[in-house]
Amino acid sequence: MNFNGYLRPDGSIGIRNRILIIAVDECCDGIAQSIGRQYENTVVMTNWYTCMLGGNEESLNQMIANAKNPNVAGVLVIAMGCGSINPAQITSEVEKVKKPVYAITCQEEGGTRKSVDSGHNKIRLLQDYVTGLKREPFPMACLVVGIKCGGSDTSSGIASNPCVGAAADKLIDLGGICIGGELFELQGCQEVLDVRASSPAVAQKIERLIENERKRWSVEGTDVETMSIGNSIGGLTTIEEKSLGALHKFGSKEIVDILEINDRVVEKPTSPGFYLSEATMLCGGSGVNFASYGAHMILWTCGAAGFENPLVPVIRVSANEDLINDDIDVDATGIMNGKESLDIVSDRIIDKLIETASGQKTQIEGIGGSTLTLYQKDQRLDTLLNIKCYKEKHL
Amino acid sequence: MKRFVVMKENDMVATALTNLKKHEVANIFTPDNNHIKDLQALEDIPYGNKIALCDLKSGQKIVKCGGIIGQCTEPIKTGELVHIHNVKSLIADIPVSFKKEIMRQMNICSKEGN
Numbered sequence: 283m284n285f286n287g288y289l290r291p292d293g294s295i296g297i298r299n300r301i302l303i304i305a306v307d308e309c310c311d312g313i314a315q316s317i318g319r320q321y322e323n324t325v326v327m328t329n330w331y332t333c334m335l336g337g338n339e340e341s342l343n344q345m346i347a348n349a350k351n352p353n354v355a356g357v358l359v360i361a362m363g364c365g366s367i368n369p370a371q372i373t374s375e376v377e378k379v380k381k382p383v384y385a386i387t388c389q390e391e392g393g394t395r396k397s398v399d400s401g402h403n404k405i406r407l408l409q410d411y412v413t414g415l416k417r418e419p420f421p422m423a424c425l426v427v428g429i430k431c432g433g434s435d436t437s438s439g440i441a442s443n444p445c446v447g448a449a450a451d452k453l454i455d456l457g458g459i460c461i462g463g464e465l466f467e468l469q470g471c472q473e474v475l476d477v478r479a480s481s482p483a484v485a486q487k488i489e490r491l492i493e494n495e496r497k498r499w500s501v502e503g504t505d506v507e508t509m510s511i512g513n514s515i516g517g518l519t520t521i522e523e524k525s526l527g528a529l530h531k532f533g534s535k536e537i538v539d540i541l542e543i544n545d546r547v548v549e550k551p552t553s554p555g556f557y558l559s560e561a562t563m564l565c566g567g568s569g570v571n572f573a574s575y576g577a578h579m580i581l582w583t584c585g586a587a588g589f590e591n592p593l594v595p596v597i598r599v600s601a602n603e604d605l606i607n608d609d610i611d612v613d614a615t616g617i618m619n620g621k622e623s624l625d626i627v628s629d630r631i632i633d634k635l636i637e638t639a640s641g642q643k644t645q646i647e648g649i650g651g652s653t654l655t656l657y658q659k660d661q662r663l664d665t666l667l668n669i670k671c672y673k674e675k676h677l
Numbered sequence: 678m679k680r681f682v683v684m685k686e687n688d689m690v691a692t693a694l695t696n697l698k699k700h701e702v703a704n705i706f707t708p709d710n711n712h713i714k715d716l717q718a719l720e721d722i723p724y725g726n727k728i729a730l731c732d733l734k735s736g737q738k739i740v741k742c743g744g745i746i747g748q749c750t751e752p753i754k755t756g757e758l759v760h761i762h763n764v765k766s767l768i769a770d771i772p773v774s775f776k777k778e779i780m781r782q783m784n785i786c787s788k789e790g791n
Binding site: 499506519620 | 680682684692693694706708710723724725726727741742743744745746747759760761764765766767768769770771772774775778779782783
């Protein structure tokens with residue numbers, strides 16, 4: 283089984299030719315948007331929270347990792363000139379993968395208007411480069427797919443999660459890579475995860491990273507929501523119940539490793555198989571996390587929510603008869619009423635992965651979509667909770 | 678036909694795949710579509726929610742999908758709705774203010790009237 287993708291200079295394979303415009307300072311967002319809205323294949327990522335670097339290294343790491351994602355053909359970095367992030371911190375990394383990259387600094391260009399004009403000039407150069415790229419056939423083994431759920435309800439645990447899990451197993455049998463995350467939603471699943479971990483060391487790392495996420499989200503005395511009201515009205519009673527249902531979407535294969543993402547490292551999958559990761563349970567942020575890990579697409583189980591990511595196309599799977607609409611890419615309702623088997627629906631998911639990888643747009647690609655949310659863990663909280671980078675601690 | 682599904686053999690609850698009214702009979706199936714038994718509901722069980730397959734004591738741990746999903750906060754009778762008003766998480770429970778809002782929206786109340 284093959285798909286048609288784009289060979290990048292570093293040997294990775296992209297399935298889209300996006301041009302990523304990164305505004306490293308929040309005040310450059312307007313410039314980035316002014317430039318980006320003129321083209322169909324440009325995507326804006328704004329460091330929306332701050333223009334500081336100290337304490338926000340995880341965001342910078344993700345900006346770099348997203349720029350290196352194989353779905354990105356070229357990159358434009360925009361800075362105001364007074365912030366702490368030097369555009370060269372991103373461009374020098376992108377140059378290492380031999381991808382075309384430009385930077386403009388508003389204060390050096392002579393202001394906002396001149397920066398917009400200069401930005402258009404750079405984008406035109408990148409568009410000329412993109413025009414020369416042609417799709418070629420590559421095996422399914424080249425694909426990296428993130429797996430996530432959102433707007434979970436009863437049909438997720440019974441139908442859409444199990445059939446996505448079956449599809450993940452099939453993709454891995456073809457030599458591909460699948461990455462799950464949402465560690466907070468693996469509470470109470472440790473026994474199953476211990477059995478699936480590739481080694482006792484990996485099992486221990488999984489246990490620690492899940493525990494870290496529990497500590498971050500369950501601080502006594504705060505009313506931080508970890509399950510939405512909609513989840514509960516849909517019938518989910520506890521986080522353990524949600525977790526056991528959610529685990530189905532991660533299939534049944536061995537867990538090769540669990541990938542960290544933080545201020546120190548963005549770990550990448552190195553061999554075929556199934557990986558867990560620190561991709562957040564928050565949908566927008568998870569899209570950027572998955573892109574950071576190098577994912578081409580995301581398989582997303584839901585009721586009928588239209589979550590899409592402009593860099594990493596999202597294939598939405600729903601089994602909710604009452605909510606399903608034309609945002610959904612794969613209809614799994616047949617599992618709920620006993621008319622279709624998991625095997626048949628998971629075959630349909632594999633077909634959809636091939637089509638999407640080869641260039642066919644998902645149901646809402648280019649129509650709706652999430653912002654590229656740069657979610658990061660708060661280094662101050664992690665320090666107070668005595669949470670440290672696992673990889674560095676165990677080297 | 679009022680279809681409910683019980684995910685694993687020793688599960689103590691089954692999930693409603695349709696809305697069930699008080700006194701109506703739930704038809705319980707396995708995921709492979711085998712009909713196991715029928716059970717009368719003691720209260721409304723909305724789509725997606727869980728019905729108790731056996732009597733449960735306060736403090737007892739509840740098994741669904743072969744795993745422990747929480748602990749009963751009050752006795753639950755066979756045929757009653759199993760949800761946030763009578764079950765709590767053993768790991769990170771839903772904050773009280775959110776529980777109240779969920780119960781208000783679902784029109785359910787606990788036996789202790791909370």
